[in-house]
Amino acid sequence: MASASSTQIVMTNVWKLRLISMVSGLKRAPKIPTVILGILLAFGLFGQWLAPHDPISIDLAKSFTPPVWHEGGSASNILGTDKLGRDILSRVIIGSRVSLALSLTIIALGGGAGVILGLISGYSGRKVDSLIQRGVEVILAMPTILVALVFVFTVGRSFESVMFILSPFLAARFTRIVRGETLSIRERDFVAVAKVIGTPSWMILLRHILPNVFNTVIVLATLEVGHLILLEASLSFLGVGVPPPHPAWGLMVAGGREFISSAYWIALFPGLAILFAVLSINLFGDWLRDTLDPRRRQL
Amino acid sequence: MLSYIGLRILQALLGLWFIATLVFILSRSIGDPAEIFTARHGHVHAREMMEERLGLDKPLYHQYGIYVGQLLRGDLGKSVRNGIPITKILMERLPATFTLGLFALGFAIAFSIPLGVLGAVYRDSPIDWFAKVMAFLGQAMPPFWLGIMLIILFAVVWDIVPPAGKTGWTSYILPGFTLGWGVMAGMVRLVRSSMLDVLDSDYVTMARAKGVGEIVVVSKHALRNALIPVITYSGLVLGAFMNGSVVVEQVFAWPGIGTVAVQSVVSRDFPIVQGVVIVFGAFFIFINLFVDILYAVIDPRIKYTGQ
Numbered sequence: 001m002a003s004a005s006s007t008q009i010v011m012t013n014v015w016k017l018r019l020i021s022m023v024s025g026l027k028r029a030p031k032i033p034t035v036i037l038g039i040l041l042a043f044g045l046f047g048q049w050l051a052p053h054d055p056i057s058i059d060l061a062k063s064f065t066p067p068v069w070h071e072g073g074s075a076s077n078i079l080g081t082d083k084l085g086r087d088i089l090s091r092v093i094i095g096s097r098v099s100l101a102l103s104l105t106i107i108a109l110g111g112g113a114g115v116i117l118g119l120i121s122g123y124s125g126r127k128v129d130s131l132i133q134r135g136v137e138v139i140l141a142m143p144t145i146l147v148a149l150v151f152v153f154t155v156g157r158s159f160e161s162v163m164f165i166l167s168p169f170l171a172a173r174f175t176r177i178v179r180g181e182t183l184s185i186r187e188r189d190f191v192a193v194a195k196v197i198g199t200p201s202w203m204i205l206l207r208h209i210l211p212n213v214f215n216t217v218i219v220l221a222t223l224e225v226g227h228l229i230l231l232e233a234s235l236s237f238l239g240v241g242v243p244p245p246h247p248a249w250g251l252m253v254a255g256g257r258e259f260i261s262s263a264y265w266i267a268l269f270p271g272l273a274i275l276f277a278v279l280s281i282n283l284f285g286d287w288l289r290d291t292l293d294p295r296r297r298q299l
Numbered sequence: 300m301l302s303y304i305g306l307r308i309l310q311a312l313l314g315l316w317f318i319a320t321l322v323f324i325l326s327r328s329i330g331d332p333a334e335i336f337t338a339r340h341g342h343v344h345a346r347e348m349m350e351e352r353l354g355l356d357k358p359l360y361h362q363y364g365i366y367v368g369q370l371l372r373g374d375l376g377k378s379v380r381n382g383i384p385i386t387k388i389l390m391e392r393l394p395a396t397f398t399l400g401l402f403a404l405g406f407a408i409a410f411s412i413p414l415g416v417l418g419a420v421y422r423d424s425p426i427d428w429f430a431k432v433m434a435f436l437g438q439a440m441p442p443f444w445l446g447i448m449l450i451i452l453f454a455v456v457w458d459i460v461p462p463a464g465k466t467g468w469t470s471y472i473l474p475g476f477t478l479g480w481g482v483m484a485g486m487v488r489l490v491r492s493s494m495l496d497v498l499d500s501d502y503v504t505m506a507r508a509k510g511v512g513e514i515v516v517v518s519k520h521a522l523r524n525a526l527i528p529v530i531t532y533s534g535l536v537l538g539a540f541m542n543g544s545v546v547v548e549q550v551f552a553w554p555g556i557g558t559v560a561v562q563s564v565v566s567r568d569f570p571i572v573q574g575v576v577i578v579f580g581a582f583f584i585f586i587n588l589f590v591d592i593l594y595a596v597i598d599p600r601i602k603y604t605g606q
Binding site: 134135137138140141142143144145146147149150151153226230233234237238250253254256257260261264267268270271274275276278279282283 | 310313314317318321325435436438439440441442443444445447448450451455541542545546549550557560561564565569572575576579580583584587
């Protein structure tokens with residue numbers, strides 16, 4: 001009993017130390033991407049107070065107002081307005097919410113499922129492993145955008161349907177990587193020792209293997225957020241994202257497509273928002289990978 | 300080695316069967332096409348005729364049997380709208396998608412190998428920074444937006460290439476560039492990091508110690524070995540092309556499979572969408588199979604038997 005409680009203490013200390021080192025490590029993070037991510041997060045959380053205008057209120061008198069540095073631009077709509085006179089800046093700010101909420105939910109659901117499946121697949125071996133791996137292969141062989149397009153178009157556009165159809169694809173990517181890690185950790189001595197003293201499999205997975213794949217999972221999750229933002233934007237561009245009038249970046253670009261020769265700003269700025277968001281997430285993720293998980297340079 | 304190849308082929312076939320079955324389940328669970336098409340008219344008889352024509356009046360296991368039988372004979376069914384065989388529609392559209400993909404891949408390789416190699420050889424030099432910026436931009440830019448911006452710049456403002464459609468070789472430039480940039484990004488990073496690994500290795504030090512010239516060391520000793528991961532990556536790239544082609548073809552009104560698929564989704568012509576998903580999936584599985592076998596042939600360190 002005494003040994004069990006002391007492992008408990010050691011384990012919680014490991015997680016606590018890890019948390020402390022993560023927080024203090026953030027100080028060394030690359031500055032510009034971290035700042036952009038902070039701004040993005042602020043947009044997502046406090047957008048309704050930061051946006052200068054109501055993102056969905058229509059004002060036809062102001063339609064196609066160019067950005068402030070153009071002739072005819074006004075200071076009240078710094079980045080101009082769209083066909084219906086809605087403020088582009090406000091829509092870009094509020095639009096971050098859909099991208100962030102959706103990609104983080106999918107990371108939590110799909111990524112979580114992928115970690116569990118990857119652990120089971122890597123640890124159990126043989127039949128269970130090959131069954132899970134065939135499933136992963138099939139999912140990865142499906143054209144994501146096309147399958148999502150069909151699914152969302154049939155069941156209807158909503159936050160939930162996009163979430164539901166993209167999660168398995170993410171789970172498959174997580175499963176593959178976590179399985180690979182588990183396979184190598186399974187062979188290590190401390191796992192063998194744990195087995196010898198009769199530790200149940202679930203506890204070995206939870207206490208001995210999971211903490212060792214944790215870094216990889218964090219890095220992968222960060223890099224996949226960027227990938228998901230792009231995917232969500234593509235779906236939304238094709239008209240099967242979260243439905244209007246909620247502003248979503250992809251949908252805004254699609255809306256500006258008709259007016260590329262007369263009002264380029266409608267398509268330009270939401271695209272720049274996607275670009276900066278994904279760019280800073282990727283730079284941040286790269287830094288995180290180099291710090292936490294230097295073996296996986298190619299992740 | 301033969302048993303390894305045999306096992307991989309078996310796995311690929313199993314994967315194909317999984318995909319076909321999954322597509323069947325999805326297509327039967329997302330709604331009755333007969334209802335969708337006849338709901339407007341509200342005529343019971345029309346609906347029954349439609350069900351009979353599509354074989355939907357038979358029990359599900361029977362439908363599945365017919366479906367698998369047709370697939371085995373290479374028959375993907377007919378369009379619900381105009382009755383044209385889907386294999387014919389896809390064969391007509393395949394060349395446009397394929398040539399565009401080839402153009403994009405060629406562009407990606409032509410830029411990524413020199414950029415990746417120079418970036419690794421001259422680390423932290425301006426060319427390394429240029430390669431990094433290109434790579435990071437390529438991975439972060441949404442392709443549909445890049446496409447629209449390129450159209451604005453090169454077709455609307457400067458008017459040097461056609462904005463959309465497939466007209467001549469110049470019409471390949473914008474969509475090919477749009478599709479290829481993202482792929483190039485991944486390749487540059489891969490070439491650079493595997494070059495760095497290889498340049499650090501003992502045999503490169505050995506070659507240098509023997510007095511082999513730097514150009515020969517880089518091009519012969521290092522690059523050849525650094526290209527192995529690039530071959531694997533090229534297989535995965537095709538997945539990116541399949542996804543990308545749906546979006547990029549849409550932006551440039553390119554007459555390929557992606558455009559047909561999107562149109563069919565909108566017009567609810569599901570057999571066509573089914574066909575595209577199966578063909579794309581099969582293509583991806585076979586490319587992976589090919590890459591795995593090629594890999595095993597090229598790299599003698601890979602174990603062929605079991606684990």
